[in-house]
Amino acid sequence: MSTPTAQLSAAGVSIWLDDLSRTRITSGNLAELIESRNIVGVTTNPTIFANAITNPDDTSYDGQVAELAGRGASAEEAIFEATTQDVRDALDIFRPVWEATSHVDGRVSIEVSPDLAHDTDGTIAQAKELWAKVDRPNLLVKIPATKAGLPAITAAIAAGISVNVTLIFSLERYGEVMDAYLTGLEQAKAAGIDLSSIHSVASFFVSRVDTETDARLNAIGTDEALALRSKAGLANARLAYELYEQVFAGDRAAALLAAGANAQRPLWASTGVKDPALPDTLYVTGLVAANVVNTMPEKTLEATFDHAVVTGDTITGGYEGARAVFAGLEAVGIDFVDVTQVLEDEGVAKFIDSWHDLLAQVAEGLEAQR
Template sequence: MADDRLAALTAAGVSIWLDDLSRGRLVSGDLRRLIDDKHVVGVTSNPTTFAAALAHGEVYTPQIRELARRGATVEEAVRMLTVVDAQEACDLFRGAWEASDGVDGRVSLEVNPELAGNCEATVLEAVSLMRAVGRPNLYVKIPATRASLPAVTEALALGVDINVTLIFSVERYREVMAAYLAGLERALDAGVPLSGVHSVASFFVSRVDAEVDKRLEEIGSDDALALRGMAGLANSRLAHQAFRETFAGPRWERLVAKGARVQRPLWASTGVKNPAYPDTMYVTGLAVPGTVNTMPEATLSAFADHGSLRRADNGEAVTGRAAEAREVIDAIAATGVDLAGAFTVLERDGVDRFIRSWVELHETVGRSMEAATG
């Protein structure tokens, strides 16, 4: 039945990606098993998952010792550790990448989050990561801060495949898609074949519910409390409506004629934060063809065990509920919740969280290198 449920999700046009990458998964064969048995066709990583893996992963010790022996700096060591993981994962997914004509079989690796406000440095880092990994199925992740959007356009114009991450609002999502279209147009002007330019836009779900629920509970009225757990799905459904509107019309048709591909929506943060909510709600409620759902393993296992598509096999869970989603968002705003403020907090905290994890990652590697040299 697990295979049946995950196979049905795949058949519904949803690409199943794992939201976790570590050397332990690679060495143990766990990632290979998820690919073979659980229909996983991609993996995402970020500084937080790498920091956790390094802190509790002795499988990194031999490489850390070798890097310390060679006199590598901490920065160089972090780069090599993460690059090796990305290379090995890319190799595991190469078959899925080839079978899907480059759409799936992807591995995402984040730029240094401390560069989020520096366009030039972000682009240089994106190109450097692409060259260091040296695999065609790598996605470089760039956060969707307004200051970073020009870097998204520039990197795409250079032929770097980009996963734009930390998107919380529909307004910012529209800006991300505009940056993608501008990148395609610049790539076209530079003679880059558009058929080889790929991107996904990572729209976060459960973190929206966590922040909005907190604000609804602070208001405390019956109307406010009745809307808990509804913002994440409604916001995402409106984002998909924006996606359908953007990838249509003359501008997009001109790019399609030159081989352009859509920037697929990727539902991120799909593990529930509130245990009172159904543990598969962000999978079942957002199953629509042409999207990616990147899940923590607990969510993947939950859907394999008892997930249901309901109406989602033809996308109606999303495309058929845009009007309802707008009513939910309007009702939340009517209670007094400042949704724009909530999205601003979520973006700022998301970047800050990655920066803290980045610092922690370097500190962990530094301590390990010191221990390795006695």
């Protein structure tokens, strides 16, 4: 009897783990999850690395920190060395998956510094630096979908760098992200770069949309408002998939796909349930369709493996229902444009805070070794 994670994979969902640490790599846990949980990729962010590197029970970084301290490395240089090593080692573990999936999966993401979220040129420079430093074809460089990030996405794709676009909350911004990707492909094609070597995912955040929207619905407090709770996240993601279908069926994308390019797959991020009253696999089983990625924290992965009920495609038949949710939100006074802008601002701020916490703790660790 196949497991729920195997059923999810068979339905077209690539399962990626939203976590990475050196201990997970060296203990064999990551390889075991590939084998037993159908994991075909990993995503990272500054918060994940902060949790790993500063975990007092994890001594796997101590030797490298001591060596870097002896070299007089700064905290930023030390983080760069440690995280790129972890990502490179994880990519090597995923190399057979990358080969078996025709280079679609077997991917690991590493993010540019959150301090660069509003710095186009700085983002482009660091994307190129990370791509060269890690030096693995199955890498994805993570760039946020801020206004400053959009031209950086185009430039990275144009240079042949595969990109994970992160922190997407609104359909409008998602459309801009796909446009940035296609523009980058057009520039890469003009430069003679092999388009088939360039891959990208667009990370559309889900549960955070419900957290922010539900707080506003609770404040409104009417029966009509309360009936809409925990519906915006799935509705928003389903309409994002509809937009993906429309864009990549269009003439512009078709010309690039015919030249060997790959479609930019939607990736469902923030799929751990924040409200304990909700089913713990809600943002997994409710977002099943072909050619998507679902990146899950381990708790959600284990819940999915244990008891998720996978019923096939739960997206493409739900577009009208999703539009009805948004009509209802507008009717009760929810300004969804404001919701998504607040979420983007908060997302960037949280990653910056995690990054600065990590810098401070690594600086302290380096100083203790000197």
